[in-house]
Amino acid sequence: MGTIIWYLIPALVMFCCGVYGFMTRRNMIAMLISLELMLNAVDINFVVFNRYLYPGQLDGMMFTLFAIAIAAAETALAIAIIINIYRSAKNIDVRDVTRMKF
Amino acid sequence: MDFIIPLLILAIPLFNFLLLGIGGVKMSHRLAGTIGCIGMGTVLVLSYYTAFNYFFSGNEAFIIDGVRKAATIFNVTWLEFTKNLVIKLGFLLDPISAMMLIVIPTISFMVHVYSLGYMKDEKGFQRYYAFLSLFSFSMLGLVVATNIFQMYIFWELVGASSYLLIGFFYTLPSAVSASKKAFIVTRFADLGFLIGILILSFYTQTFNFADLTNNPQNVLLSTGGATFLGGSVLTWALVLIFTGGMGKSAMMPLHIWLPDAMEGPTPVSALIHAATMVVAGVYLVARMFPLYLMEEFALQFITVVGAITALYAAIVACTQIDIKRVLAFSTISQIAFMMVSLGVARPEHHEALGYMASMFHLFTHAMFKALLFLGAGALIHAVHSNNYTAMGGLRKYMPITHWTFLIGCLAIAGIPPFSGFFSKDEILSACYSQSMFWGVWMSIVAGMTAFYMFRLYFLIFWWDTPDYSHHHHKPHDPKFAMSFPLLFLATVSVFAGFIPFGEFVTWNGHEYTIHLNTVIAVTSVVIALLGIGAAYVMYSKKNEWPARLAGLVPWLWTAAHHRFYWDEIYLFITHKIIFNGICRPIAWFDRHIIDGTMDGFAYITNKASVAIKGFQSGKVQMYVWWYLIGALLLGAITAVCWM
Amino acid sequence: MESVGSIIMYWIIALSIVIFSVLTVTTRKILRAATYLLFTLFATAALYFKLDYEFLGAVQIAVYAGGIVVLFVFSILLTTHPGDNSEKLASRKRLLGFSAALVTLVVTGYALISRCANVFTRLPEMSTPDMSRIGEVLMGTGYGELLLPFEAISVLLLACIIGGVVVARKR
């Protein structure tokens, strides 16, 4: 159980779930949740590689820390936008939000 | 000689131009006219003084041992191309420029005075005087040019002032198009002149007349025997320079602008298109005469062009209705006389008699042709029409005009003792001395000259008196301002022939005594009298002869009446070939091919982006798909390359 | 060799990550999805703890589980009516998503297994980084120290706050 691969596989599964969710859900919040999954999977990778490759250093951990901060910011903003869309459309279906095409 | 007076000769007209051109709007007609006349009068006095000083003072600078020298009064650098090729503005005094210093201010002053009456109450009177001053300035600058480029500069300036003056009545479409035509045709000729200058200056490395004409042998040597299309470069240069002269002097086939130029005010025609500007071509050839002597072909070319033009113009003059056009064609014909005379001049024949004769004729012709034009102006003023069909029997109404016009006609026909006789006789002598062929040819043209001039004279003053009662007033002689120039010029035309011209103007500065060749003199007088007689028979009283004669060879008459369709040919070339055949296709090519290519690039870019804009569907999930495909492809490529 | 306890711990964490992730994206009730996400995040935090990054695990719980998920829940409550199910997915769409996920899984998994299966077989020894060290790295200006990104993140957060306010405010 000590091999690095055992930590990476769950992260990969998590990522793929994120991909699946992001591509199939229509509710924008659900998409956002999938996005969080993917981000989280990537965070795990950072930490794991840091732990195995450079055990004494903190770079990967710090990266994750920043990623969490950015994810928080991004989520807050995204939710603000979604709520705004909901206000105008009474709906948060992603298929209705195609005005930004072309 | 001091440089102040020559400088003033040029400066006063220029100053007058600026003064009248800028401040004229605020001036009264009287003031503008006075300024113009006083200015020109001053120039007249100063240039007479200069010319007499040149001919009679015996100053070392002007004459040494009886040989007249060219003297450069001043010469200021204006533009330096290279160390050798420098345009200088200067003042050259030599026999021909001194002579022109008499001719130009005289005619110009007469026209200034005449215009006081003729142009009275015209709108733009001040502008008219400004343009006259500009013209006088340019023409004087042209004749005193010390180098060929200075001549070209003033050559262009006279062209422009001629344009402005022909188009003086700018609201008339005919005047506008005539002025345009004059400018463009002469411009075309000037192109030849310019290229000629370029060729000549390249080989000789100088623009200076003195350097060019003092040692023509060196010029020939400097070309190093270079040839182009079979002719030596010097021949090319000289012929091209002569092309410029052909344009200004209205030689065939560049003569078409001169008859149309008669749309300008009549005094202008007298000044520019009869007496001064149109002889610039003759003056140019005379100025470079020693150089032309180096190239036999160039001289022959001049002779042939001149002779053909002379005959052509004389034939056409016989059939024109507009009196100014008759005079215009007679001008063309007479200038062609001068050209031929230069063309046949050779030092080995009577010390290049032709050169002297040409200048002599230039002098006398300026006087009597200006007289005829001013007379025509008086007639037009009186009957308000340019056509002789509206005239007839006017000798009773306008005695002064009649007599002065008659003197002009006699002078041009070459009847002794009027001035034209002497100069024309010299020309004919020169022709005969060179070849019998040209002699006979020119004698025939001289006879025709007498015929068409007297045809005009009889049709105006005799023939049949039309009904003048519908005019406000009967035709009458003009006021003093207009009749004074007529009388003055008539007097000059009578006596100018007695000037011992050979003592003043010869090709090499040596004096030359004119002696009449009795045989030629008698023959030419007889021919002239025959011409006058024919005119008398046909036109002294209203009769059917002219019409019948015209009916005899109708095609010839019609063709001559239409000036042998030269205008139509030119119209065809300019409109059909150049405008529709070159300009329009080029413009089309530019809009559709060149610009189309550029637009085509934009179009392709645009279409391509429209084609791929579907990717930007706004469906976020599709983006992920595309992204994923891209990422996987990249991954695959990396993997393949890695392995 | 690792202790049995740690192996059991590992399996619990790994399985809960996988299971809750799958549930997150397959459940049709949005609120439940948020809840499963919470569990996933907790499991991730546990993973961090297991890898001796205690501070990170704490942050994960505090920010992600405590902050973001709460945000999700509130927004879900604001935008959906109780009892709303997301509609049934069209099979084509599901297939599309599934194949995408699968392809990713296969490609990446293949790459991982073919390259990393037999390397780094042992977890290296490491003492838990103490807080003073984290603080120094985060706030230091020396080589490899991260004050500037930290500041950048603060600015970003500020921007997000303002942006959030501007976007969501009532007109």
Place this chain on the structure above:
Amino acid sequence: MFSNILIYFVVIPLLMLAGVALSRNIKQIRAVAVVGSLALTTLSVYLLCSYLALRGNGEAMQFVEKWDWFKPLHIQLAVGVDGISVAMLILSSIILLTGSFASWKIEQPKAFFLWLILLSTGVFGFFISVDLFTMFMFYEVALIPMYLLIGVWGSGNKNYSAMKLTLMLMGGSAFLMLGLIGIYYHSAANPADYTWNILEIVKNGSISKGWQYFLFPMTFVGFGVLGAMFPFHTWSPDGHASAPTAVSMLHAGVLMKLGGYGCFRVAIYLMPEAAHDLAWIFLILTGISVVYGAFSACVQNDLKYINAYSSVSHCGLVLFAILMLNTTAMTGAIMQMLSHGLMTALFFALIGMIYGRTHTRDIRLMGGLMKIMPFLAVCYVIAGMASLGLPGLSGFVAEMTIFVGSFEHADWFHRAFTIVACSSIVTTAVYILRVVGKLLLGPVQDEHHLSLTDATWWERTSTVTLILCVAAIGCFPNFFADLIKFTFSPQIFSVLGMN
């Protein structure tokens, strides 16, 4: 830094920008524009005097100074002038001055003047720079505002024209950028000594012949697009036709000169060997420009199109003469730049004024304007005469210098092209007189035009200033010829080995 006079050519426009930005009404804006451009004119005349006093000292350029800007890439703000740049600076300041007068009544004056002055900042900066990078930067600063100036204040099909003009010029600058970077990477033998500084590049002379063959066409075409070289000239008619008056003036009067100046300063000055060998290709193209522009102008009916094609012809002559690679012809080229700049600005000013009154530029719909607005008409005739090369006005001296210089080549190729170029003097006369005849002379075409008024005082100021300048060059050409020719004197301009 501020002890160098040249830097003020950028500082004053920047101050003007600030002044315009702070202005509260159109009067203040006008005041700022006029005072500022007067200051620039004064400064350029002062520069001329001090340049003349200094120039004998054997240096290629005067007032040379450089400040590091971005060291790792050796980018400097390097300034310096020779006779040519001094002449160009004078030209630019005069045209900016007259352009300000010509846009006296523009709409949205604040934004307009901001962009206009920004544009001229670029122009001035370009002429004082001797560093290729800063030169290029100022070049772009001069180009971009054009898009907005035409797109917002233009007339007719303005969006299309603005887009076309900007894109084509940008396309040109893409070539140019490539060329300049190429020059940079061959500017010295040793990478540590790489430089953008023109003077140093000339001194190093390390661009190999093979690279010159590649870089010369790049830079020449890059600048040539702005110099309206055939077949890259088509932005000019559309662009000029749509641009507002002052912009047309500045663009045709100054910006197109950037092209010629750049061709000379960068392409030929830095890569003389390639210039010598490849000149024939571009001579053919520019020779075509000269004739082709003139013939195209003969059948246009829009006043601005006529003038734009005439610009193609005249600017073609500039490049043509530069490529002749001898002192006289190049002197002529610079004089032609001055002359064309002034008279085309005059033309565009007059066309703008006429258009502002009649609201049409179609010469078929107008006629007899001489009677209605004599002042403008007379000025137009003078401009036309300058354009067709009447002695005493600027066009003549420039063209003659070019022709005489071009004819110094003894081979038939150059001669034949010189004669072809000479023939444009006839075609020019044709289209100028056609316009004058149709537009100004003849009977009045449109009765409504009878009530139109003649020029106002600011319009008179603008046109009279330009006419005086045109006449000054035409009457005292040797002063200008000497100013320019000195720059080409062998001890200074030795790179070409010219006579």
